[in-house]
Amino acid sequence: MPTRQFVNAYSSGHAYDNGENDVVMLFISGPRGGTKIAEPMSALQARNLRDNLDIALLKIGDARALIPVYVVVENAGYEGEKDAFEAKTFDEAAAWMNKTYTAESIERFHIAIAKDIAGQRSYEL
Incomplete structure (x- = not known):
């Protein structure tokens, strides 16, 4: 590379x-x-x-x-969303999320990864 x-x-x-x-x-x-x-x-x-x-x-x-940023979001899609971590790649964000949260807490606290491009956020990756 x-x-x-x-x-x-x-x-x-x-x-x-x-x-x-x-x-x-x-x-x-x-x-x-x-x-x-x-x-x-x-x-x-x-x-x-x-x-x-x-x-x-x-x-x-x-x-x-225009470079995308992948954000691990707590309480995703609900009032009171909170950005927990930003990464340059989806894989980096997913690795951090899986290291930091258990599968149960991911479901309970509505934790998801969003893609931000120029201030526009999407959960559809």
């Missing part, structure tokens, strides 16, 4: 100025090292770069919101 690799990028604010143009500093780091890039840009180029970075970050945030 391939290992996930992450790249981080940081941008300076608009306060950097070399007297004529904005200077945008980009700091990029990843699994194979990092680098710093400093390029003088016109105010328009710098603003466009920052705007596009903001759009990219918003899209990444939106994509993360």
Whole structure:
């Protein structure tokens, strides 16, 4: 199974100025090292770069919101539901639920696993 690799990028604010143009500093780091890039840009180029970075970050945030979270819920489907545990996978949530509760308490306390995606909860897995 391939290992996930992450790249981080940081941008300076608009306060950097070399007297004529904005200077945008980009700091990029990843699994194979990092680098710093400093390029003088016109105010328009710098603003466009920052705007596009903001759009990219918003899209990444939106994509993360669509990743499902599996939640072990006590009193599921009844008034007073309580989230007991969150997991990234159904199997992880089921393992925690079976380790924590007996079969009798699962039935008696209406314990179930729900899938949350972007704030929408469903018990139909």
